[in-house]
Amino acid sequence: MTLKEQIEDFFNQDAGSLDRDAALRTFNEFKFFLNQGEIRAADRSTEDGSVDGWSVNSWVKKGILLGFRLGQMHDYSPNAQFRYFDKSTFPLKSLSLEHGVRVVPGGTSVRDGSFVAPNVVIMPPAYINVGAYVDEGTMVDSHALVGSCAQVGKRVHLSAATQVGGVLEPVGAMPVIIEDDVMVGGNCGIYEGAIVKRRAVIGAGVILTGSTPVYDLVKGAIYRRTATRPLVIPEGAVVIQGSRHIDGDFARQHHIAIYTPVIIKYRDEKTDAATALEESLR
Ligand SMILES: CC(C)(COP(=O)(O)OP(=O)(O)OC[C@H]1O[C@@H](n2cnc3c(N)ncnc32)[C@H](O)[C@@H]1OP(=O)(O)O)[C@@H](O)C(=O)NCCC(=O)NCCS
Structure with missing residues (x-):
């Protein structure tokens, strides 16, 4: 399966029954390419369905939402004074x-x-x-x-x-x-x-x-x-x-x-x- 297919597959699965470790591996691979700018929420394109030279990759948004679903609350505080808490998947x-x-x-x-x-x-x-x-x-x-x-x-x-x-x-x-x-x-x-x-x-x-x-x-x-x-x-x-x-x-x-x-x-x-x-x- 391509990365896109894997993301869509995990996204469509019920949060309770999904293989969390496998989903996290896929999500981390997805985020690696997002960080590099090699996967984008919208790409320049003139293909059918594109709008004004841009086509939306709706699966990218699904990948990000999957990350929120998979993330657990994490303490990011650098010290006791500055307290930060967010999903473990989005440092x-x-x-x-x-x-x-x-x-x-x-x-x-x-x-x-x-x-x-x-x-x-x-x-x-x-x-x-x-x-x-x-x-x-x-x-x-x-x-x-x-x-x-x-x-x-x-x-x-x-x-x-x-x-x-x-x-x-x-x-x-x-x-x-x-x-x-x-x-x-x-x-x-x-x-x-x-x-x-x-x-x-x-x-x-x-x-x-x-x-x-x-x-x-x-x-x-x-x-x-x-x-x-x-x-x-x-x-x-x-x-x-x-x-x-x-x-x-x-x-x-x-x-x-x-x-x-x-x-x-x-x-x-x-x-x-x-x-x-x-x-x-x-
Ligand atoms: C749009 C902008 C760049 C002006 O462009 P410009 O090509 O120099 O515009 P002009 O001066 O030729 O204006 C054309 C007409 O629109 C009017 N106009 C221009 N900007 C206007 C504005 N922001 N609000 C209302 N009228 C404006 C001018 O008065 C002029 O009308 P007039 O011919 O009847 O006098 C400028 O208004 C603007 O918003 N700059 C951004 C400033 C900014 O936010 N800087 C960030 C710093 S962190």
Whole structure:
């Protein structure tokens, strides 16, 4: 059986009757490849069933959930003052100098089963959850979250306090995907499997969920999730916070407008200057 088949087989078995030692061996092999970045929650693909150049490996999420099921509570406390308890299957990632990742001291955690490429910089405090994939040269700034299974490309800037949602809880099928050279401004939230295509700029404070329509003022289009496609932000789009009026007598009477992200422009030289990364910080 392939690793995928073994994971699915154990996942489908009743927790009480499953051969725990065998399942743990399979899970540890699975986590080894997750740690290497050789197994991913979503892969680039143009095969049938792929969405915007990405196909989801739903069995990877099953593998992670299997790990939670198999794990027993473990005391990770380094001493009597700092007390940590978590599942035995999900310790912290065992990073070393050889990984080439810069983890600035101070309240940051990178969970085992995530992949972090060389030349990633993580400013404290930040959290990178299981199944996440963070590619080369990306900056994960303070108070940023890279949620479970989120896929973040090369040279992405996740600014301070940006939250990239995960797929484990609440249950979602598609992980959030942020492609290469995307700039995500401070205090953004990107959730529920949104795909942000290459070189897009998400302005400070923009929240994208599966239910958020995005109004493209340049192309006169509205982007939203459909039954078969998540919310997709086009390549090079510059998205900022906007608002729109709500129909209905009551809403009109009270001048109610709701938050909506808008594409104000597509990336130009001015945007490049506003979002340029400082090489010497890397
Ligand atoms: C999106 C962003 C990069 C601006 O891009 P830009 O290409 O320089 O945008 P422009 O200045 O050409 O703006 C285009 C229009 O949108 C407006 N606009 C731009 N950003 C806006 C924002 N965040 N909110 C509201 N309006 C905004 C501008 O006023 C301009 O409108 P105008 O022509 O009527 O004046 C910037 O707003 C932003 O959010 N930067 C991220 C900052 C950040 O979070 N840094 C992290 C540090 S940790």
